[in-house]
Amino acid sequence: MTSEVNMKKIAAEHAAKYVQDGMKIGLGTGSTAYYAILKIGEMVRSGLSIQAVATSDASEKLAMEQGISLTPIHQIDRLDLTIDGADELDDQLRLIKGGGGALLREKITAYHSERLVIVADEAKAVAQLGAFPLPVEIVPFAYEWTIRSLAQLGCSVQLRRKPDEGLYVTDNGNYIADCRFQEISRPEELSSRLGTVPGVVEHGLFIGMADQAIIGCRDGTVRLLHSASMQAKNTFDS
Structure with missing residues (x-):
């Protein structure tokens, strides 16, 4: 196989x-x-x-x-x-x-x-997106507020970490918030809503x-x- x-x-x-x-x-x-x-x-x-x-x-x-x-x-x-x-x-x-x-x-x-x-x-x-946690790149400033705003979209949010190295930092110097929705029934709508959250640099819906x-x-x-x-x-x- x-x-x-x-x-x-x-x-x-x-x-x-x-x-x-x-x-x-x-x-x-x-x-x-x-x-x-x-x-x-x-x-x-x-x-x-x-x-x-x-x-x-x-x-x-x-x-x-x-x-x-x-x-x-x-x-x-x-x-x-x-x-x-x-x-x-x-x-x-x-x-x-x-x-x-x-x-x-x-x-x-x-x-x-x-x-x-x-x-x-x-x-x-997959038949429907969402089983994989949606990565969202956020700025470090006031990231706690950004995480709370993301959670209000109906997901659980966890800041990405590197084993034994603390928070994961992107090549651009930002953090990654992994958002667990389980299923994303309206990807276009979610994409638009994510774009309105201050502190979000970009999200992983393409x-x-x-x-x-x-x-x-x-x-x-x-x-x-x-x-x-x-x-x-x-x-x-x-």
């Missing part, structure tokens, strides 16, 4: 096939995006020429180790493609992201990408951003999901 790690690798390596010479690429963060970076690094060492930006310090370090040259963001107006993971995704390609703590940089990068491809193992594909998901399955195959807009484009192109 194919292991979960292999499912991630299968999905990530399939996504790497979309990377073409001359592209401007966004490199995601997390255990599945890790395999995409490894594969892209292999392609670069074989002669692929790309410009790349990373969504976290960890991905930046891995990319450099793999020989992928990183371009300063101010030198790039728009990315052709970003490959990133997700903690949960539904059949409408609504996502929960941020388990790796890079949700703010991931959302900025996704927003400035022509195409966002999500890679995941099949356990991440709605209307993903163009395609590549899901690695236990049998060694991949399952593809496409956004409605991408399906329409493919129909038009055909």
Whole structure:
């Protein structure tokens, strides 16, 4: 039986096939995006020429180790493609992201990408979002007030911590509040409400951003999901 790690690798390596010479690429963060970076690094060492930006310090370090040259963001107006993971995704390609703590940089990068491809193992594909705690990046100032405001949205909130190191601090110097809703029946509404809470920098609901998901399955195959807009484009192109 194919292991979960292999499912991630299968999905990530399939996504790497979309990377073409001359592209401007966004490199995601997390255990599945890790395999995409490894594969892209292999392609670069074989002669692929790309410009790349990373969504976290960890991905930046891995990319450099793999020989992928990183371009300063101010030198790039728009990315052709970003490959990133997700903690949960539904059949409408609504996502929960941020388990790796890079949700703010991931959302900025996704927003400035022509195409966002999500890679995941099949356990991440769900009928309804919410079993995975929703990460919310908050500023340290008055974080206690922000946490109370988040709890009023109907969730239990826990500040993320690193084992034996105190509170988890993002690459941007903020905290992560993990919000347990159990189920999120109206992701769009929740996204709007989170945006009104002072102290919230960004949240891990990615709605209307993903163009395609590549899901690695236990049998060694991949399952593809496409956004409605991408399906329409493919129909038009055909």
